């Protein structure tokens with residue numbers, strides 16, 4: 001099936017495994033893999049090329065993330081590693097894995113609504129977000145600009161707490 005010039009899957013798997021240990025600097029409970037940031041991993045003649053698709057072009061964490069990815073791959077035994085930032089395919093919040101979404105919730109961060117990837121962030125996409133603490137949908141959008149570009153702040157009318165949402169994009 002696979003062409004003989006391709007590296008054994010185990011090498012690629014090893015790199016993915018290493019990347020699972022790299023956390024998102026914005027949301028430290030999630031790995032870059034769970035966030036869906038890693039677009040592609042290739043290993044050729046011991047040379048690793050990781051393609052990552054940044055969550056937000058403006059996220060200042062991008063350089064930190066590239067650095068951490070390179071470090072993790074080198075720690076897995078690959079000296080030669082290139083981390084490319086690609087915008088195609090674009091990252092959307094739909095790329096967050098099921099495990100990742102659950103972790104966001106456990107972290108007290110409402111996961112983004114699904115299937116709004118690619119579109120613009122509108123107030124309606126951010127309305128009626130269910131509270132990560134009590135699950136109530138009786139919530140009000142307080143601010144579309146949370147502490148970082150990636151988050152919105154909501155207030156839960158049921159349990160009277162404000163909570164952050166990872167903004168859908």
Ligand SMILES: [Zn+2]
Pocket residue numbers: 131132133134135136156157158159160161
């Ligand atoms: Zn609540």
